[in-house]
Amino acid sequence: DVKVTQSSRYLVKRTGEKVFLECVQDMDHENMFWYRQDPGLGLRLIYFSYDVKMKEKGDIPEGYSVSREKKERFSLILESASTNQTSMYLCASSTRTGGNYGYTFGSGTRLTVV
Amino acid sequence: RKEVEQDPGPFNVPEGATVAFNCTYSNSASQSFFWYRQDCRKEPKLLMSVYSSGNEDGRFTAQLNRASQYISLLIRDSKLSDSATYLCVVRGGGGNKLTFGTGTQLKVEL
DSSP: OOOEEESOSEEEEOTTOOEEEOEEESSOOSEEEEEEEETTTEEEEEEEESSTTOOEEOSOOTTEEEEEEETTEEEEEESSOOGGGOEEEEEEEEOTTGGGTOOEEOOOEEEEEO | OOSEEEOOOOEEEETTOOEEEEEEESOTTOOEEEEEEEOTTSOEEEEEEEOTTOEEETTEEEEEETTTTEEEEEEOSOOGGGOEEEEEEEEOSSSSOEEEOOOEEEEEEO
């Protein structure tokens, strides 16, 4: 089974802090994605990566950056956390043609910014 | 207009009932279609892909109507364990990005 592991299940951070959310997958997948999920808004794509050191903006990249130094790891960075970034963050991965087969998600990180 | 639209529900049905969810998508070039299931406070998990010819997996049947840009999911003989949110998911005309609907909540009751 593909495993996508997110480093923290719950996280509480203060406004203005720099926050790192880590995601690791163990199936040699090329594609990795970061989403946030909010009630009534569904899943919204923040950033994605199709290869090492490659990144593309999703639909809501403002206030976020990403890093993909190794194929298995995709990090989401909140440069200066704000209360409107309180959300559930979900990492996903897929094969290069994963759009045909869907994604596998990590268990999510529930981030609260106070 | 949202790319993928679903009725949010909730659908409250008795155990054993048949329930159907619908979804519409706006991009006529969309190529792949899925239903995901998400339990409360958990991650989404792939339930099934949806093919033009329609496909079945046990009690679950998915249908795609490309002309109407419409996807459906039918659940027969509902179980308590089917209670979850069902997400309609579409891959657009290019790349591997998936677009998720906001989900339809199902509650199966005794």
